[in-house]
Amino acid sequence: MSEPQTAALVVEHIVKEYRVHRTAFRAVDDVSFRIARGTTFGLVGESGSGKSTIARCVLRLIAPDAGRSLIAGTDPALVRGSALRRLRAETGIVFQNPKAALNPRMRIRDIVAEPLVTHTRLSAADVRRRVSALLDEVGLASSHGERLPHQLSGGQAQRAGVARAIATAPQLVVLDEPTSALDVSVQAQVLNLLQRLKRERGLSYLLISHDLDVVRYMSDEAGVMRRGQLVETGPADVVLTAPSHEYTRQLLAAMPAVPGVRMPQPDGDERSILL
Ligand SMILES: Nc1ncnc2c1ncn2[C@@H]1O[C@H](COP(=O)(O)OP(=O)(O)OP(=O)(O)O)[C@@H](O)[C@H]1O
Ligand SMILES: [Mg+2]
Incomplete structure (x- = not known):
């Protein structure tokens, strides 16, 4: 499962700079992580910390300036034509x-x-x-x-x-704030839908969310971004409840969990309010 060639996604030393008025701004600075098949990696961090840029590099919507990513063992930068189409379908x-x-x-x-x-x-x-x-x-x-x-x-x-x-x-699905534009009652249904699909299809998710409750509920592993760098990674429940990095502690303190009913029950009814 954790062999490099069977990981759903391997990200190695990715760097991405944006050029604005001739000055380069390093939005992603040497980020590495991996997502085992059938698992969810949750990426949290303040606005502008580089989360979506990582997603765009992984999906090859933009090319990183350095580093590489492997989707199911293949680097999209190295394939062309039908092989690239197959990889995009992944x-x-x-x-x-x-x-x-x-x-x-x-x-x-x-x-x-x-x-x-x-x-x-x-x-x-x-x-x-x-x-x-x-x-x-x-x-x-x-x-x-x-x-x-x-x-x-x-x-x-x-x-x-x-x-x-x-x-x-696909084997890998990127979820970039998949529920933050939705009403709270609908968020739970969509999260449960995503969990069911993960289970039934053996999907792997790269989940980006500023909602720490969502990341805790959904993720096996989690990573914390700060100014382009991944400052902490580990099991989601450890990183998001007992973080070792001071920045993560600040982030947790700044985003207190909302007590009560926000998170769906595992296997809860995702179809209840469908029309
Ligand atoms: N096309 C672009 N050109 C120049 N700068 C950009 C571009 N896209 C993003 N940036 C900058 O790069 C940094 C990282 O942006 P990114 O969208 O990856 O952040 P994010 O962590 O996804 O933030 P949010 O939580 O607000 O979605 C930000 O400072 C942003 O302003
Ligand atoms: Mg974003």
């Missing part, structure tokens, strides 16, 4: 704001189908069948597939975003 991403992330002029069905059309050679009929199964798997009715994004609730739109992210049956 990853998915769920964004923070589902309505903004989904093309407002496309039907949900076509939004979910798009990665299948781009990264696979499935026939149109197979794509249709796969999309129907995906909608069902995330708890949407087939009639939701005919709608435009603005005709769904926030929670439904995020379910569609999840369906799109898992459409090509």
Whole structure:
């Protein structure tokens, strides 16, 4: 499981600088971590600490200036053509704001189908069948597939975003603040949906969230980012309850857990408020 070649994701010494008015700003500074298959790595840290930049490097939406990442053992920088397409099919991403992330002029069905059309050679009929199964798997009715994004609730739109992210049956899914734009009652449903999919599909997640409760609930391992650097990593319950690094302690103190009902029960009913 923890062999380098079987890890869902290996990140090694990634550096990313942004150039703004001719000065370079190091947004990610020598970050390394790994995600074992079937596990969730939660990344926390203050706004601007480089979390989304790491995600963009991992997904190869941008190229790092140094270092490398391996998705299921393969460095996306070293493959081209059909091998790169296959590798892209091995990853998915769920964004923070589902309505903004989904093309407002496309039907949900076509939004979910798009990665299948781009990264696979499935026939149109197979794509249709796969999309129907995906909608069902995330708890949407087939009639939701005919709608435009603005005709769904926030929670439904995020379910569609999840369906799109898992459409090509990826091994690794990046969740960048997947529930922070949702109402609290809906957050729990989407988190439980993600947990079920992880279990059933053996998914690995890179979860980015400023909500420490969410990260604690979802993650096996956690890492704390500060100004581009990963200052602490370890088992999520240790890092987020008994951190060894002073910065993590400050972060925990600044974001006290909200007592009460925010976190769903494991295996709780994720479909209860569906419509
Ligand atoms: N395209 C860009 N050009 C220049 N600077 C950028 C660009 N994208 C991000 N940055 C800067 O890089 C730093 C890291 O940004 P990033 O989006 O990775 O942070 P983050 O940890 O995801 O923050 P948040 O929690 O607010 O989403 C920030 O200071 C940001 O302003
Ligand atoms: Mg971000």
